[in-house]
Amino acid sequence: MGKIIAIANQKGGVGKTTTAVNLAAALGVLEKKVLLIDADPQANASSGLGVDIESIEQGTYQLLEHSSKASDLIISTETPNLDIIPAHIDLVAIEIELVDIENREYMLRAALEEIEDSYDYIIIDCAPSLGLLTLNALTASHSVLIPIQCEYFALEGLGKLLNTIKSVQKYHNQNLDIEGLLLTMYDSRLRLSNQVVQEVNQHFEGLTFKTIIQRNVRLSEAPSYGESIINYDASSKGSENYLSLANELLTKNA
Template sequence: MAKIIGIANQKGGVGKTTTAVNLAAALGVLEKRILIIDADPQANATSGLGVEDVQYSTYNLLEHSADTRVCIKRTATPNLDIIPSHIDLVAAEIELVDKEDREYMLKKALASVRDDYDYIIIDCAPSLGLITVNALTAADSVIIPIQCEYFALEGLGKLLNTVKNVQKIHNKDLGIEGLLLTMYDSRLRLSNQVVEEVNLHFPEMVFETIISRNVRLSEAPSFGESILNYDAESKGAVQYIQLAEEVLLKNENLVKN
């Protein structure tokens, strides 16, 4: 049965979608069966994987207006499927409000495909609305990207409180998979200060892998490719493979224990 991991941070520009796409792609390259769910109306994960002609999307999934398998599309990356997003997803935030069990719609929709994959990665919207709550309710754990720049910890407390609230009300088993430091530049004192600060305050939560600023990594989405497809030798590709290996090792150890 797939482990479901949400990638969430309500602060924009932290490398959330970059992480969702490239962690999913790296896990696929490591021969795991992966489904990525684009739960952001901006649909950047969808376009970043070169998916076009979206007929069924996460909107249909949340509305239960289409079978889950109908919403799944193949990508050019080995072992990686996607449920794409569409601007229509904006409407779901409003349409779900009056529905019973509105926080559980995504969890119910994914139940039928969990056995088809090893990992399901959810790219959450940069907000703490109902769609993100659906993602956290469906997830086993969450990865929180934090950029190594000014105001790095801004909003982190609010997101951790949201996680606690979801744990209390909807999903008691939701865990923190880890905090992921992104956009790191070793030449900048600020980047190094952020790394020190995050490790000081959250020593048990931080991934060892740090994602550096990388031109090839920022170019890849405009070509509709993950960094593993676009430039497998780049620093960004190597680091996301390292992150994927870290995630796999952590979860293999959990199973053993």
Template sequence: MGKIIAIANQKGGVGKTTTSVNLAASLGVLEKNVLLIDVDPQANASSGLGIDVDAVEIGSYQVLEHTKTAKEAIVSSNAPNVDIIPAHIDLVAIEIELVDKDEREYMLKKAIAEIKDEYDFIIMDCAPSLGLLTLNALTAADSVIIPIQCEYFALEGLGKLLNTVKSVQKIHNEALDIEGMLLTMFDSRLRLSNQVVEEVQKHFSDMVFDTIIQRNVRLGEAPSYGESIINYDVSSKGAVNYLNLAKEIIKKNL
């Protein structure tokens, strides 16, 4: 049975998409069967795995609307063992369209129920907001990974996100678990980076992954080639970090 993991944080630029794409690719390389669902209208996770976003005719929008099945929306990516349900800018409209639907928070959960058992891991890249799209992802997920960048405002907004997780647990998905907090964009030369790591580990101890994602030029370059860091430069620091994260998650879910 597949483990469904949402990657969420309402702050933009914390490494959600980078983590979604590269964690999926790393799990794939470690011979896990992976589905990446792009639930962000920016569709960066889709283009980051070589999908031509403008040509997407069936994607997460149609799946959430229930006009197409999840099976119909799945396409292969350029990463080994990784399939994807891509996104399109259309997805922007979904929050308005679902507003008056019954059980609108459960649309994604219902849609992926039929394919859940076909994958070892299903990774969902969430939009940088706490709107209906992210709510759908958290309701469908078994757990959530929260990326936190090692920068000045790192912990700002984290309380809000944890409150959202709590209310989802209370109302929509009592089994939702926090898979872990992932420290990203770490630069060991900066005192601030080290302070953020200390602070997060002090406050959240067991909830923080051992793996820390370091700031890495290659990691920033890979998406412009439509490739994961594993395809783009497997020997880079970024690839090593994400492979370590994938191993940590596999070990945790044995």
């Protein structure tokens, strides 16, 4: 059975999609069969892997409303062993449409049952909110990975997210674990970056990944070419960081 990991943080700009895309690609390169689900209406994970989101007719929207089977929505990518279920801007409407549906928090979990055994890892890129889309992702997942940027407001909102996770564990998914906190956008020259690393490690000892994702120009450029960092520049610092994270994740789950 594949492991389902949600990449979540209701704060925007923390490196969530960058992590979803590049961790998925790194796991693929390390010969794991991976599916990336784009559950963010902005569809950045889809375009970041070269999917033309204007031409997408079916994706996560149809997956959540159960109008198409998961297996019919999968698109293969240029990255070895990596498939994607893309998103489209119409995903914005799903939260309103699911409101009156019974068991609305379980729509994604039910949709993934059919394909769960076909992959080693299923990575879900969540929207930057704690709405019904993110709730569906957390209810469907075995664990949640939380990216935290090494900046001033890093820990702001983290308490809220951890409370949401506790609530999901209590009411919807008692098997949900925290995979780990991932420090992103680290700049070793900045005292602030080092302070945040120290603070997070102090408060969340044992929960934080040893790998830290450093600020890297190549990492910022890759999405504009529709490529993961591993396809775009395999020798870059960003590529090294995400391969290190993938290895750490595999060791943890061995």
